[in-house]
Amino acid sequence: MNKRALALAALVVLPLLSAASPVAAAEPACAPAGTPSASAAAVKVWLAGDSTMADPRTSCPVGWGNRFDPLFTGDVTVVNSAVAGRSIQTWLYESNVQSTKDAAGECVVSPRTFHQRWLSMLDPAAGMKAGDYLMIQFGINDGSRDCPRHVGSARYKELLGLMAKAAKDRGVTPIFLTPVSAIRCSGTTAVGTRGFLTETTDAARAAGVTVIDLHKLSYTLYNQLRLCPNDGDYTKGPVGAFFCNDHTHFEAAGAGQIAAVVAKALRDQRIPLSNYLK
Numbered sequence: 001m002n003k004r005a006l007a008l009a010a011l012v013v014l015p016l017l018s019a020a021s022p023v024a025a026a027e028p029a030c031a032p033a034g035t036p037s038a039s040a041a042a043v044k045v046w047l048a049g050d051s052t053m054a055d056p057r058t059s060c061p062v063g064w065g066n067r068f069d070p071l072f073t074g075d076v077t078v079v080n081s082a083v084a085g086r087s088i089q090t091w092l093y094e095s096n097v098q099s100t101k102d103a104a105g106e107c108v109v110s111p112r113t114f115h116q117r118w119l120s121m122l123d124p125a126a127g128m129k130a131g132d133y134l135m136i137q138f139g140i141n142d143g144s145r146d147c148p149r150h151v152g153s154a155r156y157k158e159l160l161g162l163m164a165k166a167a168k169d170r171g172v173t174p175i176f177l178t179p180v181s182a183i184r185c186s187g188t189t190a191v192g193t194r195g196f197l198t199e200t201t202d203a204a205r206a207a208g209v210t211v212i213d214l215h216k217l218s219y220t221l222y223n224q225l226r227l228c229p230n231d232g233d234y235t236k237g238p239v240g241a242f243f244c245n246d247h248t249h250f251e252a253a254g255a256g257q258i259a260a261v262v263a264k265a266l267r268d269q270r271i272p273l274s275n276y277l278k
Contacts, residue, residue, distance in 0.1 A: 043076050043276060046121055046128055046172075048091060048163070049137035051084035051249060052180045052258075061249030064180070064258035071263045076276045081117050087142040087149045088159045092118050097148035106155050107147035122166060130171025133273050136163055137214065139179035139196030140248075153199050160203040168207075175271065176204045178215040180258060182248040183239065185228035190219045193247075212265045214258075221261055 047053055047065045054063040061084075069078035083091060089107065090097050094115035098108040114122075121127045121134070128134060138160075142151040151159070160176060167174040178201070179194040194215050204211035222228065227239050234243050242254035250258060266274035 043273075044128070044132045045072075045076060045078045045273065046132060046134045047078065047080045047082050047137075048118075048121075048134065049082035049177075050086050050091075050140050051082070052140065053080070053082035053137050054084050055080050055082070056252075057084075060244040060251050062252045062255040064250065064255045064262065067252070067256040067259040068262065071259060071278060072276045073278055076273075081121065082137075083117070085141060085149070086138075087144070087151045088136075088138040088156060089142070089151045090148050091115070091138070092159060092163075099147045101147060101150070104152070106152050107150050128167060128170050128172045132172045134163070134167040134172050134174045135177060136160065136174065137177035137179060139194055139200060143195050153196075156196060156199045157203040157206070160200070161207050164203075164207040164209050173273070174207070174209050175273075176200050176209050176211040177262070178211065178213050180214050181219040181222070183222055183227055183230065183234075183243060184247065185230045188228050190222035190228045192216070192219050210269065210271055212262065212269065214262060214265070217261050217265060218258060221257065
């Protein structure tokens with residue numbers, strides 16, 4: 001084949017080769033390992049609890065859950081479904097918990113159908129999804145002697161287990177919290193005030209769930225802030241800035257400090273949700 005024929009053949013073959021093998025510069029650059037894509041779904045942190053966690057309806061009280069969202073990056077959204085005055089049972093079965101007790105001493109639940117707040121979390125389209133977190137804090141109202149708020153130890157653990165299983169079945173990570181402490185002074189020392197501590201840790205162990213001991217962490221904070229001694233006046237000084245005019249509920253500043261304590265526990269216990277903290 002002469003030189004002219006070879007040149008013509010090259011002109012035909014080279015474009016075909018170029019089409020089969022894209023130029024390297026046109027290939028998309030690989031994202032660094034571990035970098036979330038722009039389309040990655042946001043993580044939601046779902047909160048279930050009582051007034052010490054709930055969003056405010058007045059200037060005071062303010063639940064710590066209301067101050068939780070700003071502690072995270074924009075990848076996290078906190079959905080606060082805590083409701084004032086609820087035990088774990090009335091939170092789950094609102095309106096269906098009767099004022100009478102059964103033979104075991106538990107409030108009768110009839111019909112045993114969930115309240116919409118829990119059904120909304122369970123909704124496949126708009127509720128909890130894989131990768132989300134569910135943080136549960138009860139135990140303050142549950143100790144009431146009277147129905148509908150009364151919850152016994154066995155029922156309390158049963159219902160925590162029920163919520164944990166529902167979360168895990170959806171690929172959601174449940175986290176239990178012991179109930180946040182009110183302020184009570186023994187001389188110059190703040191001491192714990194709540195029950196259902198053993199029940200919470202027992203239920204966590206049985207369900208394979210991480211537990212944050214917010215009860216201990218909260219009264220430890222009160223001691224660090226030197227909120228004791230106190231003469232019972234919750235309207236002045238450091239105690240007045242932290243609590244409403246009672247020994248239980250938080251001013252906005254107090255709620256923010258409790259939220260920060262929970263965030264620190266996420267880091268200290270190396271719970272993966274802490275990777276999203278600012």
